[in-house]
Amino acid sequence: MSRYLDRHPSMGLVLRIVAAVLGGYALASAWAVLCGAWAPTRVEGILAGEQTSWLLYVAAVIWAFSPVAPARVWAVLVAATLGMLAAAVWVAQRGA
């Protein structure tokens, strides 16, 4: 993949932009879902998760454009999103 990106640098930019915009949004959404599972009162957790998710989103965008290989950006964002969703399912089931 890195060889392909060396020959097509603009594809690297596209990958970064998509990772930042959609990957960051997915990460922030997963955080909001996790907060809903976590909090003692579900509605309060959802609201608090939404309020704080923006910090995560901005941080993800900043990081996606830092000198890190696009493949790594994608891997970390996907792993963190899936990890948070799995944790949300686990917490929600344990609580139910």
Next chain:
Amino acid sequence: MHKQAKPSGAGQGGFRQAQAWLHTWSGLWFSWLLFAVFLTGTLAVFEDPITHWMTPEHHAEEVAAARAVGPAPSGPTGSMHQRLAWGLAYMQQQHPGASMWELWPADAQGAGELRVYWLDAQGEYAEAQLDPRTGEALPQASHPPLRQTLGGHHFVNFHYELHAGQIGLWIVGIAALAMLVALVSGVITHRRIFKDFFTFRPGKGQRSWLDAHNAVAVLTLPFQLMIAYTGIALSGLTFMPAGIAAYFGAGQDGTRAFQAALNEPGKPVRSGQAMDVPDLEPLVLRGQALMGQPVRAVVIDHPGDAAARIGVYGWNDADSVRQRLSPTSGMAMFSAATGSLQQVRLPGAVDGGTPSLVQSVLGGLHMVTFGGLALKWVYFVCGLAGSAMMATGAILFVVKRRAKHLGEFGSATAAVYRLIEGLNVAAIAGLSLACVGFLWGNRMVPLGLAHRGDWELGVFFGIWALALLHAWLRPSPAAWREQLAALALLCIFLPLLNFQTTGGHLPAYILEGDWESAAVELFVLAAGIAAVCVWFRLRRAPQPKPRRTATVPDDGASSNAMPSRVRPEGGA
């Protein structure tokens, strides 16, 4: 070492260089929209005075209302007891089947208008006004006012949804997030940010633009971060619905279920047993004592049912609102059947725990509901500084590339630069022109025209579209000069137009103590004088030299890209 060719692009060079790239491009592509959102949002701080200036026919009524202290001149109005009974009787006769009744019996002094609201069969909010002297329903105003106008609300609506509903809301939300990204990456880029702030080198072209950009940004950075974040968070559940969708279901039904669970967890369900709504006055008196506020509204859920509940809401007085970040009023909730107290909320508190309180405070922070007039002016000045930050940033981009062609867009670079220059003129000068043009439209669109408010809006968007066309047709320095000249003329002659069309003028406003109208005209005049000053400077400024293509790639720190001896950061 700065002369050395460094890679510049997304995710290349050091962390700081990479952030400089992000700052340049996220800032540039959103600067035009953000400037528009910021300038109109700044004007929206003074929505009420602008509406006041735009509805001169109301001035006389307002003056009369201010003089009439106590009962209205045409006879005594009903007591609180009578007002509540009239409101209840009207609802029982006219809307017995509604799922919610809401009575607004009086103002905080127990006088003024008597209004009733209800949820109709479609779940829509409906309202009627009753005569506070007799309790009879007043006829609906059958024809709109002659000078029908959006007033200052135009700026409020435009700055958060561009008059385009949900689509506009999303566009502005995306721009606000881009602004947060540009702010954070900008701070990372400017290592010596506070030193930069004390550096201003006027009359030095590119350096002066950079210094000005840094100064306004650093000075108001906390405000800019706050206003962008609270702006997103105000509609945050719309933009980030995942939490609601996961637990309450997607779409409108999920949102409704979530709001019900958050705001009215104890709302009873209809029992099916009929029961008349009890006398409201004893509950209102108890509610007023519990929350320590005069009654503003009495809300009856499931009226006519045995499970009905009655909420008494209070009027916030101006002093306490000035001192409280959370703008909610007091509330006391009673069971209609037993009269027992179910819940009390003190003024400023919220139902739904800390996150709800945070949400209320975020709203208060964004819309400056606290702090009074002084803080409104602070917001106004910070908002203008934010607009200047976007404008100087966008101009800096062009000024830098006027001296040195950076070839970012390959063979299309010159055409894209031209496009960007035109967008700069239209977004900065053109939007300002459209804003004052909106006020001209208010005085020039014929009175009584059908959909007159839309015509005024048409003037706003029409002028803006013409400005964009003009900016692309004319060479950019000429476009700047001509649009600034037009801006200056429209601003300076607005008071004359006002005198010509309504007879109102600045000295009279000041003598009458009508400071709202006076302040609108004084600010427009000041903006006009500022436009004249900039116009003079542009006329004297030397013509920009033709571009040369850079042989050395940009050194990466894009917004600081200049020979090392004049770089504010010096050697790294």
